[in-house]
Amino acid sequence: MGAFDGRGMVIQGLRFLGPKEALSALQDGALLVDLRTDDLVETKAFRVPEAIHLPHQELPGLLSELPVNRPLLLADTSGVFTKEAAHLLLEHGFSDVACLNGGMLAWDQEGLPLDTDPEAILHGECACVMTSRKKRRPMTRSILFLCVANSARSQMGEGLARQLFPELRIQSAGSRPSHVNPYAIEVLAEQGIDATTHTSKSVQYIDPATVDLVITLCAEEVCPLFLGKAERLHWPIPDPASDDPSLNPDDLRERFRAGRDEIRRRLEQLKAERF
Numbered sequence: 001m002g003a004f005d006g007r008g009m010v011i012q013g014l015r016f017l018g019p020k021e022a023l024s025a026l027q028d029g030a031l032l033v034d035l036r037t038d039d040l041v042e043t044k045a046f047r048v049p050e051a052i053h054l055p056h057q058e059l060p061g062l063l064s065e066l067p068v069n070r071p072l073l074l075a076d077t078s079g080v081f082t083k084e085a086a087h088l089l090l091e092h093g094f095s096d097v098a099c100l101n102g103g104m105l106a107w108d109q110e111g112l113p114l115d116t117d118p119e120a121i122l123h124g125e126c127a128c129v130m131t132s133r134k135k136r137r138p139m140t141r142s143i144l145f146l147c148v149a150n151s152a153r154s155q156m157g158e159g160l161a162r163q164l165f166p167e168l169r170i171q172s173a174g175s176r177p178s179h180v181n182p183y184a185i186e187v188l189a190e191q192g193i194d195a196t197t198h199t200s201k202s203v204q205y206i207d208p209a210t211v212d213l214v215i216t217l218c219a220e221e222v223c224p225l226f227l228g229k230a231e232r233l234h235w236p237i238p239d240p241a242s243d244d245p246s247l248n249p250d251d252l253r254e255r256f257r258a259g260r261d262e263i264r265r266r267l268e269q270l271k272a273e274r275f
Contacts, residue, residue, distance in 0.1 A: 047113035142169035150174030175224035
């Protein structure tokens with residue numbers, strides 16, 4: 001039985017769910033697609049098991065971010081944009097689509113779970129000029145990890161981020177790509193992450209339009225140059241790989257585990273601060 005089966009009503013070929021029915025569907029595995037603008041999402045968000053934020057103006061160019069074989073519940077502020085978005089998804093092969101009837105307004109009126117940020121509440125004398133007192137940061141939907149060889153640190157960053165941020169697009173690359181270090185694969189596997197299909201990639205093949213946040217992981221080397229408008233963070237992580245003949249395999253594993261754990265610590269801090 002699907003998440004939407006037996007729920008809501010069908011009008012002109014589109015399924016509409018009331019807020020309580022929608023919450024039940026989300027608890028049964030549907031994915032919420034929040035179509036509101038960045039500032040509205042930051043002010044008040046649906047507290048649900050899983051959600052992805054794709055502003056309705058950008059949706060046509062971001063369809064590849066959505067899982068085709070998953071029930072998708074579309075939501076906006078009041079239901080104005082969900083019908084158009086639902087038709088767009090159905091035209092592109094998404095078959096299990098429903099709309100939240102009444103949007104966030106109806107959800108809030110029903111007293112259903114919300115996450116709010118007091119610092120982001122809008123202020124002003126008139127609705128047409130209301131702004132948030134909180135400093136705005138662009139919504140992050142994708143992360144690119146960079147190091148020189150795209151062999152160890154950036155590969156571990158990619159694997160860990162995929163585990164911690166399943167709703168984001170995660171990539172890694174290097175200025176002189178080589179191969180994925182077997183020790184990186186091994187220490188990621190210790191934390192339940194399968195990196196056996198990872199490949200080493202050149203930064204020149206990364207489309208800047210697909211990247212919102214770049215995290216460079218070089219310490220002693222010159223980090224790759226990335227041309228684009230993405231936000232940048234620099235985390236200097238020492239290269240765990242080494243040609244030092246005095247290091248045995250257990251020594252190298254410990255070096256890789258130390259790098260892995262430091263990257264995870266920073267990613268968890270990033271998640272706590274931003275997501």
